[in-house]
Amino acid sequence: MSLFLMFAILFGFYSEAYGKGSLDIDMKLKALNKPALKTIKSEDGDIIDCIDIYKQHAFNHPALRNHKIQMKPSVEFGAMKTTIPNNGSDGQITSQIWSKSGNCPTGTIPVRRVSREDIRRASSPSRFGKKPPHRYSFLDNALQQKGNFNITAENINLPRPKFISEAVLIALGYNYLGAQSDINVWNPPRVQASDYSSSQIWLLGGLSDAFESIEAGWAVNPSVFGDSRTRLFIYWTIDGYNQTGCFNLLCSGFVQTTTMFALGAAIEPVSTPSQTQYFFTASMFLDTNNGNWWLICANNVIGYWPGSLFSYLKHSATAVQWGGEVHSPNVRKNPHTITSMGSGQWASSLWAEASCHTNIRIKDYSLQIKYPEYLSEYADEYNCYSTNLNRRTYKSEPYFYFGGPGQNPRCP
Incomplete structure (x- = not known):
């Protein structure tokens, strides 16, 4: 048997055993899983590696080769009065499941370890942890004019993206330096293996077909994490999800500074119907001294997106969204996906x-924290996922409710 033939047979066995692109997966794992100074095995099965803060994946980004890490923001978002009903039926999320099993030492950051199986679930290693391309047509209008925008299906310029369905509250008309809300935490039922369901805040800028976005909230994402747990997540892109950006730390870019929270790690407890409601406060705001966008979740400074990643967002955002998103190959189809959004109600x-x-706020060039002046509700598929901006009384704090069951008699 020739050496070439033997090599071909062995390569065939390797490909059969490990799948096409195994070498690409190996390279991806090496890039993502940095050497740990300490490893924590969480009771939920996650492995959390404590990574040297100066050796985190962020600094592999070409724009950050000579980046000097900023350990804390030089400006603050500011105080916000909490008006969630304080009747003993609500609670602030203050930690994650993994932290019951240990903590990361000073000088490190906790990073959820990525497994070979995680990457195998993606269409390719290069698309692991990425959303499909998207378009926000209203951003072009936001760049051209100021004033009261009414976001409807007609002026969003359908068709919308094939695989994403949103139910959101949108603020337009100003240049935004920050946004904030208390995000109600749930575990949406029936999230399918190929889908994800999220509750989040978006800050957007740029043009519709290549917009820039930073995002934070919670998600159930079996395709990335392999389970149906509710997890803390972030996202960013500078080209409408085409090539750049990712969830959490699955690509270089976001600089993490906290030792307390791991992006992509599970959150508990979660809310239950007619029972205790759990939430965490999420704030994203621009450090105007250097262009970095900071993220604070559950009263912890998580880290920042460096201004050097962006063009438009380096200066401000032109739109803010609060609400939920379902990604599925079976939105806008019959049968529709049964993946729910929010609580599923x-x-x-x-x-x-x-x-x-709740406690929806923006910050603009007045540097005041305020309820947005112009707001519009929008749902891609109102018979599948709905919205409701609701005030109990004329003077009470508005609550933005959203979500739905997905497939149902109105959404077959």
Whole structure:
């Protein structure tokens, strides 16, 4: 048997055993899983590696080769009065499941270890942890004019993206330096293996077909994490999800500074209908001294997106969204996906039944923290996932409820 033939047979066995692109997976794992100074095995099965803060994956980005890490913001988002009903039925999330098993030492950051199986679930190693390309047509209008924008299906310029369905509250008309809300935490039922369901805040800028975005919230994402747990997540892109950006730390870019929270790690407890409601406060704001966008979740400074990643967002955002998103190959189809959004209940179910954002705030060039002046509700598929901006009284704090069951008699 020739050496060439033997090599071909062995290569065939290797490909059969490990799958096409195994070498690409090896390279991806090496890039993502940095050497750990300490390893924590969480009771939920996650492995958390404590990585030297100066050797984190962020610094592999070409724009950050000579980046000097900023350990804390030079400006603050500011204080916000909490108006969630304080009747003993709500609680702030303050930690993650893995932290019961240990903590990371000073000078390190906790990073969820990526497994070979995680990457195998992606269409390719290069698309692991990435959203499909998207388009926000209203951003072009936001760059051209100021004033009261009414976001409807007609002026969003359908068709919308094939694989994403959103139910959101949108603020337009100003240059935004920050956004904030208390995000109600749920575990949406029936999230399918190829889908994800999220509750989040988006800050957007740029043009519709190559927009820039930074995002944070919670998600159930079996295709990335291999389970149906509710997990803390972030995202960023500078080209409408085409080539750049990713969830969490699955590509270089976001600089993490906290030792307390691991992006992509599970959150508990979660809310239950008519029972205790859990939430965490999420804030994203621009450090105007250097262009970095900071993220604070559950009263912890998580880290920042360096201004050098962006063009438009280096200066401000032109749109903010609060709400939920379902990604699935079976949105806008019959049969529709059964993946739910939020709590899985319609927005009309209101407090302790439907998922919500409360204490919704923006920060603009006045540097004041305020309720947005112009807001519009929008749902891609209102018979599948709905919205409801609701005030109990004329003077009370607005609550933005959103979500739904997905497939149902109105959404077959």
